[in-house]
Amino acid sequence: MHEHDVLVVGAGGAGLRAAIAAHEAGADVAMVTKLHPVRSHTGAAEGGINAALHPEDSWELHAYDTMKGSDYLGDAPAVETFAQDAPDEVIQLEHWGMPFSREEDGTVSQRPFGGLSHPRTTYAGAETGHHLLHTMYEQVVKRGITVYEEQQVLDLAVTDHDDVEDRECHGVVAYDIASGEIQGYRATNGVILATGGPGQVFDHTTNAVANTGDGYAMAYRAGVPLEDMEFVQFHPTTLPSTGVLISEGVRGEGGILYNDNEERLMFEYGYANNDGELASRDVVSRAELTEVNEGRGIEDEYVHLDMRHLGEERILDRLENILHLAEDFEGVDGLDEPMPVKPGQHYQMGGVEVDENGHTCIDGLYAAGEVACVSLHGGNRLGGNALPELLVFGARAGKHAAGGDMKEAEIQTGPSAESEAGEIPDGVDVGAVDAGSESVAADGAAVDAGTVVESEVQRQQERVDHLLEDEGVNHAQVRDDIQQTMTANVNVFRREENLKDALGDIREARERYRHVAASDPSRTYNTDLMHTMETRNIIDIAEAITVGALAREEFRGAHWREQYQERRDDEWLKHTMLAWSDGNPRLYYKPVLLEGEKEYEPKERSY
Amino acid sequence: MSGTYDRGAVEDFGRWREFQPGMWAWIFHKFTGWVLVGYLFTHIAVLSTATGGEVLYTNTLQGLEELLIVRVLEVGLLSVAVFHILNGVRLLFVDLGFGLENQDKSFYASLVVTAAIVVASVPTFLAGV
Amino acid sequence: MAQHYSSFERGGVKWLFQRLTAVFLVGVLAFHFFLLHFVNHAAEITFAGTQARMSQVGYFATMWLFLVTATFHGVNGVYNALVNQGLSGTRKKAVGAVLALASIALIVQGTRVALAMTNLL
């Protein structure tokens, strides 16, 4: 068994930042990650990092924009902490050598971005995330922080007190992909989950194949509530065959969306008569899908994004990287033909409930990055706000876990922060198939930390042996079915019957999952086994998203409900919380905090 | 690691079909360089007959030159030397950072020019056997 | 990692010399080939002709330098090639020694031959 003060699970932007912060606070920190750090999906981010650096800009403006973008579902303490810390974090990155794009005078450039009242997006060419990821990994190498790579964390080692808020997290259990061994990792101070987004819950996503949302599912099963999971951002322009993102830049420069009849759909069918192609991500995504649903899609699947009329010169000058993307990943020459695009899952706003210090309601368990929900993005995330989130809250979680000196958090976590009980609608069946066999870890209350980890190792060993040695169905079909039903029923359009259908399908998948097994018997680099175990997590998250979507009866941010076409502030200024409750999920609500150092008055949406 | 598979040298030799121009240039340069050193040593050895007297030297050299095989080898030596010189110049440019984008073309050019020079020199070399 | 080396102990000097000798050799080798195959046909070489050429100081000096640079260039090239193929440790030292001895022998013998070709001795 390995032992460290702080364990960071996941080595994307959030994990790396957390590890550096914990190390700087004097802790012995190690990272445990499924992929080698530089393979993390943070590297895919293109656009930029928002921070109020300019003297004429201010953190207050950034906080205000973020709150507005969240459709007033952000919590003010989180939003303000974020806006205040972001500039320092960006400068810190610069001091670590990040190759930001520069102005003539040698300072870091900032550009305008959707939803921002001031040009405050710093960037490094069209590959900001790549540089951010590599710069921070370099700092991890510099500090000699231990990295256990290609270790898939399977579950957390948490005591099993009845009351979630009494539980303690003592470590994690991981599967060593190369050797097939199960490894126990004990953390004396804290475990930080930074496992990134859950894009693989949907069959079409801009997320990586490794983004199976393991962190959400592990925290959820350990008892931490998932918050606002129904808020999923879909990006309107992704390539149909792979989900690779075509940035807003194309539409910004004047790219036009056409349907199969070669009509300029945004105007022809009145989806956005003012903004046309430049309407917000949600509006365009819904427009495209409506076209496809009404039979005007191309090959019943996508629409065309055309930039040919911009002329070769302008395209080469401003959008060259887009030409490469279309060519390399779709085999289409953007100078010659229109590019096929369709909406794809892009970002999960909700996540593991944490406070401003990244702490969950379980002692010693933290979360940061996309997997966490401090409630910064609320109902919708602004472009360029995720990367600074990784930095700000990654650093805070790391420092706090290492025992650094920090202010008490204002955000309340755990079931005790409940304001109102919710009810999972009748007729749907959620949670464990046989609740009861799903207890967290053995006898935590009574035994010492080492034993809690050991017994979890034991359980995971049994599970892996079973999956390897027994015969069963292949997980791929189960995963596929979840992805299909989520895309068909829980994407940008949400109708009650569809949501219920999805829950039915998820239930069935859960049943089928009981019979899965890996068909590859090898213990060496068994990706079949890895994916089989991930599929379990996908099922849990799919269910949480769908339950949230069914519960929230309003139209807010990215969450659209057919029957409720209004934002209903009087009733729904609250977070949807879903707690696993040892296999019998419990739905409840927690109020939104609109008052921090400043007060944020909900304003009319205007798109 | 418990079991990894090292495909070893066998594989390397099997890969020649997949070589890039720059790798061929390297192989040829190496080969020609070795031939030239080999020749340098032989050359001095042959010339060493000069220490054994005038007649021996002249006879040895002329005797050798009468053999067709020696003439053919000389053409070979010429081609090797010309290629090594041309590619050597190409490499010197590469070292100075010029024309790196066209390194493959300059390699082909070296080959073509070598061939041309060699073909043009054949009559001279084979004259009077 | 703080100390600085002012000498080329790391391969740089040999790298540079390999290039400098190459530049020199381009000229001389071309000249040599041209002179002994095109101007004077190889088949017509006689000791007398050789002696006449070698007795000129300038020609003698050039040929001797040709010998030395070519030896360095060629032998160093061979040595590098072997090292690049992973020669290391004692074997590398041994090969280095053998090659150095061979070069010295070559240069000594070459010098003797060259001197024998002149009418100075």
Place this chain on the structure above:
Amino acid sequence: MSTQIEQEQTEEQTEAEPAEEAEQSPQDRRLSEKKARAEAREREEQAREEVRDADDTVRIKVFRYDPEVEGKSEPRFDDFSVPFFKGMTVLDALIYARDHYDSSLTFRHSCRQAVCGSDALFVNGQQRLGCKTQMADLEGPVRIEPLPHQDVVKDLVVDMEHFYEQMEAVEPYFQPDELPEGEREEQRQTPENREKVKMSTRCIWCGACMSSCNIAAGDNEYLGPAAINKAYRFAMDEREGEIQKEDRLEIIEQEHGVWRCQTQFSCTEVCPKDIPLTEHIQELKREAVKSNLKFW
């Protein structure tokens, strides 16, 4: 448990195999086994149908090896037929083969967009990223092998440890001589200097270059093009300062550093990020010579 020995064989095997392992007996288990077999058949059947219906299919020949599994411990190639669609990449073809024919087919992949560097493979005789290589551009049957010059862990997965060690050997982290004084004060860098290091910062650690380099194949300690490029990225960054640059040149001038490079250019040819590696290595050689001459 059917780890395909040969793709053809699977069907017979699954059909012939009786429910013999009865020791753990219960009904439940036999049922699930039966279900498993039925599903596997279904998937394969579906794949066959798709192959039949597709206008076009492509064949891939994939290198297989698993030290633990009988029949795979001696490397071999497996053949798969995959329905073709416009825009299909080598990675797509592999995923299809894995999901429809043989779930034990193993390869690394994650981002599917050429940023994570997981899936550098040896495809039709060249190092390429699976996700960035269009099937349509290749001549069939497409031969897919693990990266040469690295030990194969299983199928297409190679041991990258050595590559990482080389990358980390060049002190791949920013070390400025000094930082600006004031709070929130950034270091200045001219746009020209950023432009100079720009290409070198694009490396995604895929290892394609290192695998293609003959010198790296022969000399295991050679830093290799990617690591040297990493050193270049810092040595040429004006924010670091002169003192640090000297240190960096010293690192790349070591025994197995830049002087090993024989300008074979294959690294430059294969780099999926179009980094002019040879150019960077050559520039460092010249810088090293220059800085050494200064001390003379």
